[in-house]
Amino acid sequence: MAADRRDLLTFDRWDHWGLRGILWLLSLGAVAAGFVVPVVQWVTDRALITTVRTDVSAADLTRGATVTNPVSVPVAVAEPSVSERLWAAAPDALTALLVVIVARLLLRLLADLRGGDVFLDRNVRRLEVIAFLIGFGAVAVGLVDAFATMALAPAVNGQSGTSTFVWEITLYPWLTTMFIVGAVAQAFRHGARLRADAEGLV
Amino acid sequence: MPAEEAHRIVCHLDDLLAARGLTLAALSEAVGVSVVNLSVLKNQRAKAIRFSTLTALCEALDCTPGELFTVAAADSGA
Numbered sequence: 166m167a168a169d170r171r172d173l174l175t176f177d178r179w180d181h182w183g184l185r186g187i188l189w190l191l192s193l194g195a196v197a198a199g200f201v202v203p204v205v206q207w208v209t210d211r212a213l214i215t216t217v218r219t220d221v222s223a224a225d226l227t228r229g230a231t232v233t234n235p236v237s238v239p240v241a242v243a244e245p246s247v248s249e250r251l252w253a254a255a256p257d258a259l260t261a262l263l264v265v266i267v268a269r270l271l272l273r274l275l276a277d278l279r280g281g282d283v284f285l286d287r288n289v290r291r292l293e294v295i296a297f298l299i300g301f302g303a304v305a306v307g308l309v310d311a312f313a314t315m316a317l318a319p320a321v322n323g324q325s326g327t328s329t330f331v332w333e334i335t336l337y338p339w340l341t342t343m344f345i346v347g348a349v350a351q352a353f354r355h356g357a358r359l360r361a362d363a364e365g366l367v
Numbered sequence: 368m369p370a371e372e373a374h375r376i377v378c379h380l381d382d383l384l385a386a387r388g389l390t391l392a393a394l395s396e397a398v399g400v401s402v403v404n405l406s407v408l409k410n411q412r413a414k415a416i417r418f419s420t421l422t423a424l425c426e427a428l429d430c431t432p433g434e435l436f437t438v439a440a441a442d443s444g445a
Contacts, residue, residue, distance in 0.1 A: 362414065362415065364414070365407070365412065365413050365414025365415060366413070366414065366415045366416070366417065367400065367404045367405070367407055367408045367413045367415070367416045367417065367420055
């Protein structure tokens with residue numbers, strides 16, 4: 166039973182190929198959502214489907230209830246301008262770019278892991294870059310998203326509508342992940358040092 | 368990652384082998400250390416040596432650690 170559990174926890178070639186597949190799918194999905202869909206919408210001149218913050222009251226609220234704060238709603242903006250299309254696409258495009266870079270770095274790290282020689286300086290650098298992209302990428306996406314929401318508000322609310330800076334990204338999961346990956350990078354740094362020491366031991 | 372630490376230890380394995388008329392392969396067989404590892408030692412590429420390896424080498428070559436290794440003089444610098 167204990168041996169079975171050990172086998173289950175071992176990162177074998179099925180896990181390796183499974184993770185590779187997931188990373189590729191994630192990259193393709195991110196590129197599709199971040200680049201392909203906005204471009205296709207633009208080329209085919211379709212209405213801009215996006216999410217904006219608006220204080221327009223919901224018509225079907227009952228018993229005199231009103232919307233007290235601006236809310237995020239999915240909208241279709243007919244005949245959007247070029248800048249509105251670019252702002253609407255920017256957060257997803259930046260997210261896609263970050264996902265593709267992180268996935269590519271992880272795929273290279275996986276290749277070294279498969280080769281049996283993972284404690285290398287280049288993998289330390291890869292993990293440090295991943296940690297940086299996760300932490301500061303989340304902040305960057307949050308900022309771009311907030312500015313995009315501001316830029317798109319007039320398209321929905323009119324010039325007099327709400328156009329405030331709204332921060333909607335929850336940072337702590339990303340910052341926690343950044344620190345965890347950073348700690349793993351530090352462990353890899355020690356591993357690389359031990360490997361270098363063992364290499365010249367007679 | 369710090370740069371590889373410099374050292375001034377010089378290994379005289381090739382001199383001792385020549386003086387005793389031994390080959391690297393024969394020494395490898397006598398001490399149970401691979402020819403590759405002995406070659407690393409002989410060519411000054413080793414970073415560390417196990418006490419067990421040192422003991423075996425000293426026994427096989429009938430020498431002391433001080434005959435096998437010396438510390439090179441430091442560069443006087445500028």
